[in-house]
Amino acid sequence: NAxxxxxxxxxxxxxxxxxxxxxxxxxxxxxxYWYRQDPGMGLRLIHYSVGEGTTAKGEVPDGYNVSRLKKQxxxxxxxxxxxxxTSVYFCASTDGQxxxxxxxxxxxxxxxxx
Amino acid sequence: KxxxxxxxxxxxxxxxxxxxxxxSFTDSAIYNLQWFRQDxxxxxxxxxxxxxxQREQTSGRLNASLDKSSGRSTLYIAASQPGDSxxxxxxxxxxxxxxxxxxxxxxxxxxx
Numbered sequence: 001n002a003x004x005x006x007x008x009x010x011x012x013x014x015x016x017x018x019x020x021x022x023x024x025x026x027x028x029x030x031x032x033y034w035y036r037q038d039p040g041m042g043l044r045l046i047h048y049s050v051g052e053g054t055t056a057k058g059e060v061p062d063g064y065n066v067s068r069l070k071k072q073x074x075x076x077x078x079x080x081x082x083x084x085x086t087s088v089y090f091c092a093s094t095d096g097q098x099x100x101x102x103x104x105x106x107x108x109x110x111x112x113x114x
Numbered sequence: 115k116x117x118x119x120x121x122x123x124x125x126x127x128x129x130x131x132x133x134x135x136x137x138s139f140t141d142s143a144i145y146n147l148q149w150f151r152q153d154x155x156x157x158x159x160x161x162x163x164x165x166x167x168q169r170e171q172t173s174g175r176l177n178a179s180l181d182k183s184s185g186r187s188t189l190y191i192a193a194s195q196p197g198d199s200x201x202x203x204x205x206x207x208x209x210x211x212x213x214x215x216x217x218x219x220x221x222x223x224x225x226x
Contacts, residue, residue, distance in 0.1 A: 004157075031212070042118070042203070042216040043158075050212060058213060090157055100146050102160035103214065 002026050006091050006106035013081045013113050021076040021109050023091030031096035032074040033058075033103065034066060036087040043090065049074055050096055081113045116141045116208045120217035127194055128225050135189040135220045137204030142182045145207040148214065149178050149189050152201045161202075162189070166209075194224045 004025045013019060023032065030051050035043040045058030049068040063085060065077045074093075078085060088110050092103040117140045127133055137147070146165045150158040162171045162178040164187070170179040177190040191198060201221045205214040 033213070040218060042218040043205075043214075044216075045213045048212055056212070092158075100163060100165045102148055102163050103158075104160070105150075105157035107155075107157045 004091055004093055004104050004106035006089075006109050008109060009107065010110045011112070013078075013111065015081060015083060015113060017081050018077070018079050019081065019111075020078075021089055021091075021111075023074045023076070023093075023106060024072055025074075025091075025093040025104070026072065027093060027095070027104065028071070029093035029095050029104070030071075031094045032068065033092040033094075034064070034074065034076045035090045035092065036060065037090060037108070038087050046076065046089075083113045085111065086113045087111060116144075116206060116215045118204060118206055118215050118217040120202075120204055120220050122220060123218070124221040124223075126223045126225065129194060129196060131194050131224075132190070132192050133194055133222075135191070135202050135204075135222070137187040137189070137217055139185045139187075139206045139215075141208065142185055143209040144182065145209055147178075147180055147187050148205045148207070149176075149187075150203040150205065152203060152219070154200075158203060191222075194222075196224050196226050198222060199224050 033048040034046040047066040052071040091106045094103045149161045164180040175192040201219040203219045204217045
C-alpha cells in the first residue's frame with residue numbers, strides 16, 4: 001500500500017520556469033491538499049480539492065494552480081517560478097466522507113528556485 | 115483567525131524520561147486536534163487524533179489530552195527512546211473549514 005506518492009522528490013528551477021508537481025493516492029480518498037512548509041512558519045495550505053473535478057483556494061494560493069482531473073491525482077503547477085516559492089511541498093489526502101479522519105501525507109517535494 | 119502555538123520549540127532529554135509537549139490554540143471551535151510526527155526529510159505521520167468531544171487519546175507510550183475550553187493540548191511520551199527523536203507537530207481542524215492549521219512544531223532529541 002503506497003499511500004500518498006509525490007513526484008519529483010527534488011527539483012531546482014530557474015526564476016520564470018514552470019513545472020508541475022504530481023500527487024497520487026491509492027486510498028480512494030475524496031479530499032486532497034497541497035501544503036508548503038517553510039522554516040519557522042509551519043505548514044500552510046495552498047489549494048485543496050473535495051472531489052474529482054473540484055478545487056479551492058487555501059491560505060497562500062497566489063502563484064500556484066491546481067487540477068484534479070482524476071480522483072487519485074492532484075497536480076500543483078507553478079506557471080512562472082519565483083525565489084519566494086522555494087519550499088518543501090507536501091500533498092495530503094483524507095476520507096472526506098467521514099469526519100475526524102487523519103490526513104495522510106506524502107514525503108514531500110523539495111523545490112529550489114534560483 | 116485560528117493560531118496554533120507549540121512550546122517548547124526544541125527539547126533535549128536523556129533516554130527513559132517521561133516528557134510533555136504543549137500545544138495551544140486561539141479558537142475553541144474545532145472539529146478535532148491532531149498530533150503528527152515528522153522525521154528529517156520525510157512527510158508527516160499521524161500519531162493521534164482527538165475529536166472535539168473527547169478529552170484524550172492513547173496509543174502505546176503516547177497520550178494526548180485536549181482541553182477545548184482553555185485551548186490547550188498536551189502530548190505525553192512515556193519512557194522516551196532515541197527512536198522518538200523527531201519533530202512533533204500539532205494541528206487543529208477549525209469548524210466550518212476544510213483545512214488544518216499547524217503549529218511550528220517541537221523538535222525532540224532523546225539521547226542514549
